[in-house]
Structures are given as C-alpha cells and as structure tokens.
Amino acid sequence: MLPQELIRLKRDGQPLAAADIKTFIQGIADDRISDAQIGAFTMAVFLNGMSREEVVALTTATRDSGHVMQWDSLNLPGPVVDKHSTGGVGDLVSLVLGPWVAACGAFVPMISGRGLGHTGGTLDKLESIPGYDPYPAPERFGDVVKSTGVAIIGQTGNLAPADKRIYGVRDVTATVESIPLITASILGKKLASGLDALVMDVKVGSGAFMPTTEKSHELAKSIASVATQAGTPTNALLTDMSQPLAPCAGNAVEIVETLELLRGERPNSRVMQVTRELAVEMLMAGKLAHSREDALSQLEKALTSGAAAEVFARMVRELGGPGDFMERSDSYLAKANVVKPVYAEQTGTVQRIDTRAVGMSVVELGGGRLRNDADVDHSVGFSAIVELGTQVDRQQPLAYVHARSEDAAERAAQQLRAAFTMGEGEASIDELLQKTYRGEAL
Numbered sequence: 001m002l003p004q005e006l007i008r009l010k011r012d013g014q015p016l017a018a019a020d021i022k023t024f025i026q027g028i029a030d031d032r033i034s035d036a037q038i039g040a041f042t043m044a045v046f047l048n049g050m051s052r053e054e055v056v057a058l059t060t061a062t063r064d065s066g067h068v069m070q071w072d073s074l075n076l077p078g079p080v081v082d083k084h085s086t087g088g089v090g091d092l093v094s095l096v097l098g099p100w101v102a103a104c105g106a107f108v109p110m111i112s113g114r115g116l117g118h119t120g121g122t123l124d125k126l127e128s129i130p131g132y133d134p135y136p137a138p139e140r141f142g143d144v145v146k147s148t149g150v151a152i153i154g155q156t157g158n159l160a161p162a163d164k165r166i167y168g169v170r171d172v173t174a175t176v177e178s179i180p181l182i183t184a185s186i187l188g189k190k191l192a193s194g195l196d197a198l199v200m201d202v203k204v205g206s207g208a209f210m211p212t213t214e215k216s217h218e219l220a221k222s223i224a225s226v227a228t229q230a231g232t233p234t235n236a237l238l239t240d241m242s243q244p245l246a247p248c249a250g251n252a253v254e255i256v257e258t259l260e261l262l263r264g265e266r267p268n269s270r271v272m273q274v275t276r277e278l279a280v281e282m283l284m285a286g287k288l289a290h291s292r293e294d295a296l297s298q299l300e301k302a303l304t305s306g307a308a309a310e311v312f313a314r315m316v317r318e319l320g321g322p323g324d325f326m327e328r329s330d331s332y333l334a335k336a337n338v339v340k341p342v343y344a345e346q347t348g349t350v351q352r353i354d355t356r357a358v359g360m361s362v363v364e365l366g367g368g369r370l371r372n373d374a375d376v377d378h379s380v381g382f383s384a385i386v387e388l389g390t391q392v393d394r395q396q397p398l399a400y401v402h403a404r405s406e407d408a409a410e411r412a413a414q415q416l417r418a419a420f421t422m423g424e425g426e427a428s429i430d431e432l433l434q435k436t437y438r439g440e441a442l
C-alpha cells in the first residue's frame with residue numbers, strides 16, 4: 001500500500017492491516033518515507049488512536065526495523081531478562097537491579113539511555129566511573145553478558161532505527177503524548193535486545209514522565225499487554241515518583257548510593273523496595289524462582305553474601321572501569337567544588353515535593369543536558385534529600401547541594417526550597433508500589 005493511502009486510512013479512522021504497518025515502518029528505516037509522511041501518520045495516530053492489534057503490529061515492525069539480538073548461540077545457562085522504566089529522579093534502580101538479578105542466575109543485556117528532560121540517565125551515571133565504556137563492540141557486549149551476567153550499555157546505531165526517525169519527528173510535531181506511539185517506541189527498542197521476559201516500571205506522581213495518574217495506568221496496561229502479545233512476557237509495575245526515589249539526584253552521587261545499597265546498607269529504603277519488587281518479577285518471569293518467597297530468599301542471599309556487589313564490580317571492570325572501583329570509589333568519582341546544606345525557610349513537615357523541579361535543578365547545575373550534544377558534569381547534584389513527612393528545622397537540611405561554584409549552589413538551593421512545600425501536621429504519602437499489570441497473551 002502506498003504511504004499516503006495508509007495515512008489516509010488512519011486519518012479517516014479506518015483499521016490498518018499489520019502487513020501494511022510493517023511495510024510503512026520498514027520504509028521509514030530505509031528512508032523511503034519522508035519526514036512529512038511520518039508527521040502526518042503520527043498525527044493521525046495521535047488523534048484517532050490505534051487498536052491493540054495495530055499497536056502490536058507497530059511495535060513488532062519497529063523492533064524488526066533493524067538488528068534484533070539473538071542469544072541462542074551463546075548457550076547462556078539462564079533466562080535473558082530486562083527491565084525498563086519511564087524514568088524519574090533519584091531512580092538508580094537499574095544500577096542495583098541488573099547486578100542483583102544476575103547474581104541469582106539471570107542474564108541482563110541492559111540497553112539504557114541518557115538523561116531526558118528532568119529525568120536522570122543510567123548511562124550518564126555510569127560514565128561517572130572513569131574508563132567505563134558504554135559502547136563496546138557487539139561481540140564484546142555478548143561476552144560481558146555471558147561472563148558477568150549483566151552489561152549496561154548505550155543504544156547502538158542499528159537497534160530499532162525506525163524509532164529514531166519517528167521519535168525525532170514526534171518531538172517537533174506535538175505527537176509525543178500518545179499511548180500507542182509511546183508503547184511502540186519504548187518496546188520497539190527494548191524488544192530488539194532479544195529478551196525472554198521484560199518488567200516495566202511505570203512511574204506516577206510529580207516526577208513522572210506521564211502527566212496524570214490515569215495516563216500512567218493506561219501506559220502500564222498497554223505496555224504489559226502489547227509486549228506479551230508481541231511474544232515477550234511482560235508485567236508492568238506502577239510505582240510512586242511523587243518524591244525522589246533514592247535520597248540523591250545527580251550522577252556520581254547516585255553511584256555512591258548504588259555502592260552502599262549493593263553493600264547491603266538501607267535494605268528497606270524506598271529505592272530498595274521498588275528494586276526488590278522488580279527483581280522478584282524478573283526472577284519469576286525468567287523461571288529462576290518458583291514463588292515470591294523463593295525469589296525473596298535468593299535475593300536476600302545475593303545481597304548479604306556480597307554476590308550482587310561482586311557482579312557490579314565485575315561489570316565495571318569488564319567494561320573498562322577500574323579493577324578496584326568498589327574498594328576505592330572515593331578516589332575515582334568526581335567531587336564538586338562546593339558542597340553545602342540547604343535549609344528550608346521555615347520549620348515544619350515536608351508536605352509535597354515538586355520532583356520534576358528537583359530534576360530540572362540538577363540539569364541546571366550541569367548534571368543533565370540542555371542540548372543533546374552537551375557534556376554532563378558528573379560531580380553535581382543533591383544528596384541526603386529528605387523524604388515526604390520529614391520534620392525539618394535549622395539543624396535538619398532539606399538536602400546537600402553539590403555545585404561547581406557558590407553562585408550555582410545558591411541558585412540550586414533556591415530552586416530546591418521552592419520545590420518543597422512545608423506545613424504542619426502529617427503529610428499524605430502515596431503508596432510506593434501501586435499496582436501490577438500482568439501481560440496477557442492473545
């Protein structure tokens with residue numbers, strides 16, 4: 001079918017056949033379809049939506065538009081599983097989760113991204129580690145996954161190339177906020193890494209990518225069922241992002257926290273509760289655990305024995321980082337020139353946090369990007385961020401700011417104060433683990 005005919009059908013609210021969607025998406029990857037046609041198509045989808053079958057077809061066509069990884073030839077002695085998140089602030093889950101489930105026998109080829117908008121990027125955090133190479137050759141990637149159980153790397157050129165063009169056009173044609181297009185975009189890339197199972201972490205709250213709770217639920221449901229129908233069993237957890245997940249936001253500061261968590265410190269912190277729940281899902285989906293209790297007991301052992309920390313250390317070493325990073329991280333991680341406490345203007349209880357604003361403040365400190373070719377300052381950010389419901393006063397700061405200069409620290413301190421709403425009485429705190437959507441096969 002000619003591209004203009006497919007666009008016309010969607011414009012008029014008519015159903016599209018899977019084969020025609022596939023031809024159109026392949027035409028995008030091959031540069032036979034113009035940006036104008038992509039823009040018209042995405043706007044038609046934005047306005048008229050897509051049936052579940054159409055989203056599955058769009059997802060598989062996006063996945064198959066480039067290289068799809070195969071793991072069979074490596075004869076891995078365990079399942080290939082991964083997790084993806086819609087992103088947030090202080091969301092260092094991937095850094096702990098990958099090594100943790102690998103220490104329980106899973107294989108995790110994790111393709112991660114850089115910071116996007118107010119949300120931090122796993123790759124930017126890992127690049128705080130001197131020498132860490134997030135773009136190894138494909139064979140090396142496979143070798144590290146096999147020998148270590150996990151490799152966290154960046155997206156290489158030929159994975160789901162159609163999405164790269166479609167996303168670029170959506171970004172400038174006001175068509176980003178469409179559940180069918182977001183589903184196919186996220187899953188097209190993720191499923192190209194040849195997974196046996198996937199777990200999705202969809203965030204809800206003031207630091208979430210989706211603008212409302214209803215939209216977060218809709219996306220979680222869509223991702224779980226579309227991925228499962230596309231052949232990769234997937235569950236989606238809805239988790240709270242109405243405050244930073246870990247008590248820090250930035251790059252090196254999140255690596256410091258990761259190392260402490262992997263050493264078994266603060267096992268019941270909010271970030272560890274979310275990480276543990278995702279890990280349970282991954283072990284069960286990968287058939288490494290026969291029950292939730294079994295998964296929890298394996299995870300406990302992997303953490304307290306130091307096995308999870310050892311896997312992280314090995315991944316860092318295999319991907320070019322220092323061999324003694326775990327022991328001497330302090331001498332390797334960049335430190336900010338200025339580190340100082342930020343006190344609230346008034347004493348009281350933290351009632352609300354504008355988490356998006358905290359993330360944007362980290363970007364402005366230099367910890368994220370204002371242009372996509374800019375460098376990131378790994379040393380800056382916030383640490384020891386207090387949680388909702390904490391009583392703050394002249395002794396208890398809201399957080400510590402890590403900045404390049406006194407001026408930058410002062411600007412960030414003002415932004416942080418403005419992001420925190422103080423008051424009297426108990427704060428209302430949303431549930432951390434809100435819901436699980438289980439994918440259903442056709």
Ligand code: URA
Pocket residue numbers: 167176181182183185186
């Ligand atoms: N992340 C993606 O990869 N794609 C989207 O459409 C939105 C977020």
